[in-house]
Amino acid sequence: MTPSQTIGPFFAHALFQNHHVVPEGAPGAFWIRGRVFDGAGEPVPDAMIETWQEEGFGRCLTDAQGHWGVHTVAPAGCDFIAVSVFARGLLRRLVTRIPMPATDFDIVLQGENETTFYEY
C-alpha cells in the first residue's frame, strides 16, 4: 500500500472546511468542540480534524489556540463518531472515536492524558 506522509504545515489554503455536518436548526443538532494539544501541553495550531458518521462528514482546521469544532447530531445506530487527526509532525493520520453523547472532546497527542487512538 502507498505509505503515508505528513500533511505538513501549509495546507490551510488548499483544503475546504465543513464545520456543519448538519445545518443550523437541524433537530437534535449540537456542537462538539475541543482543543488539540501536543506533548508539552501546547495547543496545536496546524492540525486538521475530520469527523465521519452516517449523517455526514465534518472537517475543520484548528485555530491559533488549537480549537476545533463541528456542528452535528448524535449518530443513529452507532455510539461514536469516527475521527481522523492530521498535523505537521504526524507522519500518519491518527484515528480516534468520540463516544456519544459528548459535546467536548480535547485531543491530546502525547503525554499523561493522551487520547485513546485506534488502528485497524
Add this chain to the structure above:
Amino acid sequence: MNTDTKYEPPLLWPAYGSTVLRAPKKTPIRVDPDKVELTGPVFGQDTVGPLDHDLTQGLGGEPLGERIIVHGRVTDGDGRPVPHSLIEIWQTNAAGRYSHDRDQHPAPLDPHFNGVGRCLTDGDGNYRFVTIRPGAYPWRNHHNAWRPAHIHFSLFGRAFVQRLITQMYFPGDPLLPLDPILASIPEQGRPLLVAEFDLNETVPQWALAYRWDIILRSTPTQKPVEKPMEDQ
C-alpha cells in the same frame, strides 16, 4: 493508523523534529473497523469544478515554470479500482513557495498559480492533473535542510479506513536520499512515493508527464454504503 510496518512510517521519528512532541507514546488500540468506518463520504461531481484538475488555469494567465501532467490509477490492496473518489492536491509553485500566508521562504509568489487542485477518479480509478513542476524549498528541521520537490495528495477512497494523506516525489531528485520525511518510511516503501516519467502520456510540444499509481488499503466490503454529504 495503518500498521503495515514494511511500508508505513513510525509515528516517532526524531530526525523529523516535529514528531517528537506530537507522536503518541501509547500503542494505538487495535480494533476491527466498525461498519461506519467501512463507509465514507461520497463526493459528487458537483464538488469539483471543471478546471479544478488543471492548476495552470483559472487565475488569469499562464503560471511560470515547467508544465507537467501527473496522472495514475487508484486501486485498493486487492487490485480493485477505487472509482469516483475525491483527490485533493497542493504544492509549491515553480520557485518553491506555497500560496500560504505563513510560508516565509524568500522566493516569489506567482499570481497565476496557487498550487491547489482537486479531481474525482473516474469509473476505473484513474486521475489526471495538469500542473507546474513544484520547486524544492528550505525548512528549519536541521542545518541546510531542503525538502525535495513534492506534491501533497489527499485521498478519501470509498471508506473511512482508506483515508490517506501522503506526498508524491519526482524521480532522480538528488534531495530524495537526504529528506528525513521520506526516510521515515522503511527503505523498501520509499519507491512507492516516487512517480515515474511517462513518455507515453507526454503531450508533444506541450508538457512532460509523470505517472503515479496509488494503492489504498482494502476493505472487507465490496460496496460501501454511500451517503452524500449534508452540506458543503
